[in-house]
Amino acid sequence: MTLQECYAALGGDCAEVLSRLRSEALVQKFLLKFPADPSYDLLETSLAAENWEEAFRGAHTIKGVCQNLSLTALYRSSSALCDALRGGQPLADPALAQQVRADYETTVSAIRAFQSQLPQ
Amino acid sequence: MKQRYTILIADDSEMNRAILADMLGDEYIIIEAENGKEALEQIRTLGTRLSLVLLDIVMPELDGFGVLAEMNKEGWIEDIPVVMISTERGVEQVERAYSLGVTDFIGRPFDALTVHKRVVNTILLYAKQKQLVAMVAQQMYEKEQQNNMMIEILSHIVEFRNGESGLHVRHVHVFTEMILNHLNQKAGGARFTPAEVSTISTASALHDIGKISIPESILNKPGKLTPEEFDRMKEHTVIGAQMLEDLPIYRDVPLVRTAYEICRWHHERYDGRGYPDGLKGDDIPISAQVVALADVYDALTSPRVYKAAFSHDESIRMILAGECGAFNPLLLECLSELSGDICDAFRQTDPFQSDRQSLHNVAEALSREKDLPVSKRTIQLLEDERTRHDFFAALSNEIQFEFTVSPPVIHFTPFSAQKLGFPEEIPRPTRDPHLLALMPSKLLYHFADLLRGTSPGHPLVELDCRLNINGEKRWHRLLARATWSNDEPPRFLGGIGKAVDIHESRTQLDKLTLIASTDALTGLFNHASAREKITNRLRERPDGHFALVIFDLDYFKSANDNRGHMFGDKLLNHLAQRLRHVVRSGDIVARVGGDEFLIFLEYKNDLEAAIKRIFNALIGEYEGFSISLSMGVAQTATVGYDYDALFQAADNALYAVKRGGRGQYLFYDESMHDTLSSISPIVQAPRQTSQEEADLT
Numbered sequence: 001m002t003l004q005e006c007y008a009a010l011g012g013d014c015a016e017v018l019s020r021l022r023s024e025a026l027v028q029k030f031l032l033k034f035p036a037d038p039s040y041d042l043l044e045t046s047l048a049a050e051n052w053e054e055a056f057r058g059a060h061t062i063k064g065v066c067q068n069l070s071l072t073a074l075y076r077s078s079s080a081l082c083d084a085l086r087g088g089q090p091l092a093d094p095a096l097a098q099q100v101r102a103d104y105e106t107t108v109s110a111i112r113a114f115q116s117q118l119p120q
Numbered sequence: 121m122k123q124r125y126t127i128l129i130a131d132d133s134e135m136n137r138a139i140l141a142d143m144l145g146d147e148y149i150i151i152e153a154e155n156g157k158e159a160l161e162q163i164r165t166l167g168t169r170l171s172l173v174l175l176d177i178v179m180p181e182l183d184g185f186g187v188l189a190e191m192n193k194e195g196w197i198e199d200i201p202v203v204m205i206s207t208e209r210g211v212e213q214v215e216r217a218y219s220l221g222v223t224d225f226i227g228r229p230f231d232a233l234t235v236h237k238r239v240v241n242t243i244l245l246y247a248k249q250k251q252l253v254a255m256v257a258q259q260m261y262e263k264e265q266q267n268n269m270m271i272e273i274l275s276h277i278v279e280f281r282n283g284e285s286g287l288h289v290r291h292v293h294v295f296t297e298m299i300l301n302h303l304n305q306k307a308g309g310a311r312f313t314p315a316e317v318s319t320i321s322t323a324s325a326l327h328d329i330g331k332i333s334i335p336e337s338i339l340n341k342p343g344k345l346t347p348e349e350f351d352r353m354k355e356h357t358v359i360g361a362q363m364l365e366d367l368p369i370y371r372d373v374p375l376v377r378t379a380y381e382i383c384r385w386h387h388e389r390y391d392g393r394g395y396p397d398g399l400k401g402d403d404i405p406i407s408a409q410v411v412a413l414a415d416v417y418d419a420l421t422s423p424r425v426y427k428a429a430f431s432h433d434e435s436i437r438m439i440l441a442g443e444c445g446a447f448n449p450l451l452l453e454c455l456s457e458l459s460g461d462i463c464d465a466f467r468q469t470d471p472f473q474s475d476r477q478s479l480h481n482v483a484e485a486l487s488r489e490k491d492l493p494v495s496k497r498t499i500q501l502l503e504d505e506r507t508r509h510d511f512f513a514a515l516s517n518e519i520q521f522e523f524t525v526s527p528p529v530i531h532f533t534p535f536s537a538q539k540l541g542f543p544e545e546i547p548r549p550t551r552d553p554h555l556l557a558l559m560p561s562k563l564l565y566h567f568a569d570l571l572r573g574t575s576p577g578h579p580l581v582e583l584d585c586r587l588n589i590n591g592e593k594r595w596h597r598l599l600a601r602a603t604w605s606n607d608e609p610p611r612f613l614g615g616i617g618k619a620v621d622i623h624e625s626r627t628q629l630d631k632l633t634l635i636a637s638t639d640a641l642t643g644l645f646n647h648a649s650a651r652e653k654i655t656n657r658l659r660e661r662p663d664g665h666f667a668l669v670i671f672d673l674d675y676f677k678s679a680n681d682n683r684g685h686m687f688g689d690k691l692l693n694h695l696a697q698r699l700r701h702v703v704r705s706g707d708i709v710a711r712v713g714g715d716e717f718l719i720f721l722e723y724k725n726d727l728e729a730a731i732k733r734i735f736n737a738l739i740g741e742y743e744g745f746s747i748s749l750s751m752g753v754a755q756t757a758t759v760g761y762d763y764d765a766l767f768q769a770a771d772n773a774l775y776a777v778k779r780g781g782r783g784q785y786l787f788y789d790e791s792m793h794d795t796l797s798s799i800s801p802i803v804q805a806p807r808q809t810s811q812e813e814a815d816l817t
Contacts, residue, residue: 020231021139030139037135060178061133067229068139 001114003028010110011073011103020070030069032115035108037065047097056085059100074103124149124606125171125243130159130187131205132179136230140174140205143232144239149606156182160190168199171243174226177206177213188220197221201242205230268322275325278332288418289325294465295414297321302454320407323379327386327411330360342426354395357384381405386412391446402448413451416444421466432463517621519596523549524614530555541590558587567598572612576604579615584626587619595626639711641689642696647718650710651763654720657708658761667727668766669719669734670774671751674782676715679745687743694742702737727755728787735785750777751785759788 003024007014014027021027043058059082066075077099084096091097127144130153131137141150151166153159156179163170177184184204191197201223206213214225223242226235275289300317312320331339334356338349345353360383370376385399385408392400420435430438436459438444440452447455455462519536523529530549537544542554549555550564559567563585570581579602587596600617604610637649645653658666673679673695680688692715699709699717708720723730731753739747752773759769769788777786786792 017229020229021143022232026142029142030135033135033138037133039133054180057132057178057180061136064228065133065135068136070229 001117003031003114006031006110006114007070009113010071010107012107013070013072017070027069031111034065034069034071035111037062039065040104043100047091050090052085052090053088055091056082056088059085062100062104071107074100074107077103124608126151126166126169126606127239128153128159128162128166128170128173130154130156130162130173130179130184131176133176136176136205136228139230140235143230143235145236148239155179156184156187159187163187163191163196163200164194167196170200171246172239173200173202174205174239175202175222177204177217185216185220188217188222192220201246203238203242271322271325274329278328288422291418291466292324292327292411292414293321295417295462296324296410298458298462298465299410299413299451299454302458303450306450306454319374319378320382320410323375323382323407324411324414326360326364326379327382327415328356328360329363330356330358330383333359344426354387357387358396360384378407381407382411384408386415388412389446390448393446409448409451412445413439413447413455417455417462420444432459432466519619520616521618522614522616525612539589558589559585567600571600571602571615574602574604574612576610579604581617584622594621594623596620597622642693642711644696644699644717645708645710647710647712650708650712650718650720651767653708655763657720658756658763661722662761664756665723665727666756666761666766667721667723667731667753668763668770669721669731669751669753669785670712670767670770671717671719671738671749671785672713672774673715674748674750683745687745691742691745691747695738695747698738702734727753731785748783749785750774750782752777752788753785754788 001009004014007017017027018024021030039058039061041058043055043062046052046055046058059078063075063078063082066072066078077096081091081096081100084091084093124147126149128151129137129140131140132154134154137152137154141152144150151162151170153162158181159173159175159179160182163173175184175187182190184206188197188202191200191202197220202221203224203226204217204222205226206228217225223245224238226238279288297317300312300320304311304317334353338345338353341349361380364376364380364383365371367376382405384396385394385404388394388397388399388404388408390401390404390409392398394404416439417435420430420438421432423429436455439447440456519539520533521536522531528548528550530546532540532542532544532546534544536542540554540558546552546554550561550568555564567581567583567585570583574581581598581600581602583598585596585598586593596619598617598619600615602615603613605613637645639646654668657664673691676688676691679691692711695717696709696711699719703709703719703721706722708718710718712718719734721730731751735749735751739749741747752770752775754766754769754773756766759766769792772792773786773788776792777784780786
């Protein structure tokens with residue numbers, strides 16, 4: 001699996017991220033770090049605890065990181081969730097969180113698949 | 121050597137910080153903060169050492185706007201540029217950020233090229249702006265100087281013809297400025313703008329230019345003027361005004377218009393009885409009113425061809441009493457309130473001083489008003505720090521200093537300088553007589569070399585040496601920390617340090633060492649230290665020819681028994697002194713037991729002759745007691761270089777002498793190997809290990 005194929009699998013824009021970060025090595029380095037980023041955990045635990053402000057911050061960070069890495073699908077859903085939670089509003093539409101969950105799973109499993117066949 | 125700028129990245133996402141740091145690369149020193157509070161702490165600590173802050177908006181603890189608000193409150197935003205990074209691109213957010221003083225925005229997603237360019241631009245912009253402010257202030261100052269100079273030259277020409285002191289124009293200027301500023305103060309600051317004050321006081325210099333057309337015979341007439349002459353004299357007001365009005369250009373410039381008012385009406389009186397137009401009250405422009413008052417005051421206090429000078433107090437009294445013209449009561453109020461200040465101002469020796477001061481103020485105000493409290497605050501902080509430092513330095517009773525390589529200067533704290541009798545600042549220390557009296561130049565250079573030999577990671581240096589303070593040489597420990605620049609490679613910049621007086625503990629230690637190594641009765645080495653020294657000598661010179669000699673006094677017990685222990689002690693002392701004289705300086709002598717002595721010597725060829733010489737020099741008579749010795753000698757040539765073996769061999773030889781009837785010396789040979797020791801066990805040489813030592817006791 002190439003970096004391009006990985007991006008295709010997770011619904012991202014590989015050409016775009018390469019044009020900005022200007023190095024495939026750099027993109028790969030940060031992409032592989034993505035599954036370990038704690039923002040998603042923050043989002044899930046805050047949602048469960050109905051701590052809307054922290055949930056917003058989690059969604060906001062995921063959105064920012066996805067934007068930087070051109071993880072477009074997850075960027076879109078986290079961005080929508082972020083807007084719904086803005087200003088500490090309680091989450092009215094659980095489907096928004098559900099979509100983020102689904103996109104996160106897709107993204108992380110694509111990255112793991114990509115990582116698994118890299119030479120160690 | 122390129123300076124590396126320091127950038128603070130404040131973002132709660134580690135990923136985002138890492139991406140930014142990677143984009144900026146190695147050219148910068150990157151410091152990270154994961155929330156607003158941490159960011160503020162870093163800013164507080166690093167201050168202007170930070171060249172840029174990259175600031176996220178959404179962060180825990182304190183968000184980006186909170187950081188900006190605090191930076192505004194503390195004034196840091198003036199000195200440290202902030203670039204906002206955010207996914208928030210709403211107009212409202214952007215406007216709010218700009219109004220809080222951010223320089224630029226970087227939106228997500230980050231583009232490596234954009235990030236890099238914006239960072240470089242912002243850093244350069246700030247550096248350039250600081251430079252420009254300094255340049256503009258300098259140019260303003262120079263231009264003002266030139267303008268003032270031209271007016272000054274012109275008015276001096278007039279004064280010269282009038283036979284007035286060269287200071288009249290200057291005095292009128294200063295006086296006018298003071299009155300105007302005071303009027304402002306009384307009116308709560310609203311009456312004249314700084315520009316108006318400056319225009320009126322500058323124009324005041326031209327008040328008498330009309331006198332250029334008045335004949336010198338009238339101007340400088342010592343006696344009273346005739347009515348005709350006086351009428352002629354009065355014309356200088358109208359003529360001066362006319363000259364200005366006739367100017368082909370500049371006629372409508374505020375300076376010229378004001379000068380016109382002053383020229384024409386500076387001889388009007390508030391009661392309407394002045395000339396040339398008989399204006400009354402506030403029909404007279406305030407500029408002319410103030411200059412008229414200034415003119416009268418300076419005329420009174422200066423000597424003229426027709427009068428002597430009045431004192432300041434007398435002049436003020438005359439004006440206030442209405443004896444010299446009629447003035448606006450408000451101006452008279454100012455005059456009496458400012459009386460003391462005016463008196464002081466006119467004593468000023470440098471007539472340009474006040475000018476320079478006011479220009480300095482302009483330049484400062486120009487460098488953005490908000491900067492003033494910031495720099496004041498910084499200076500205040502520095503001063504507080506200095507005071508604190510000096511206080512603790514004085515308490516600690518230590519000599520403390522700071523030094524820089526370029527320029528080469530040492531600073532001492534006030535306490536230290538006083539203690540040493542030095543000035544607080546010493547330039548070129550390696551050539552300074554004070555420092556060279558304190559420590560020899562060799563030591564000074566050695567210390568400098570030690571500091572230069574440090575590194576940013578290991579900047580500490582310690583050196584014990586004797587310092588000559590006010591004629592007394594005392595042991596000190598010099599402790600210093602070198603400072604290194606952030607450049608690559610780092611440069612040695614200087615450092616800080618202190619000298620701690622360790623004289624007491626050091627001399628105490630020396631004394632204890634001496635006590636421990638010598639024999640209390642004779643002052644010779646004791647056995648333990650002799651053994652150590654001999655062992656070292658044998659190790660250092662494994663090819664030298666050495667001999668170890670042990671001897672004791674024959675019949676010493678009988679001397680003690682018959683003549684008392686006091687005599688015994690005196691006898692031993694006597695022998696020790698003789699021994700000292702008979703050996704060479706490199707030899708080692710020691711008292712190893714009651715009446716037993718040791719000599720360790722190096723020889724070239726004839727050992728026997730040397731031993732014989734020593735033996736014969738030691739025997740003889742002392743206070744009726746005939747000194748007889750038994751002496752055993754062991755050579756490295758036959759026994760080897762082990763101390764214990766040598767000692768043992770010499771001991772065996774001594775035993776052989778005792779057994780053979782005393783009063784002679786013998787060299788050790790193999791036949792003596794199994795003989796007994798003559799030395800009592802308690803005075804045996806100390807052994808190698810503490811275990812054996814413990815066994816002995």
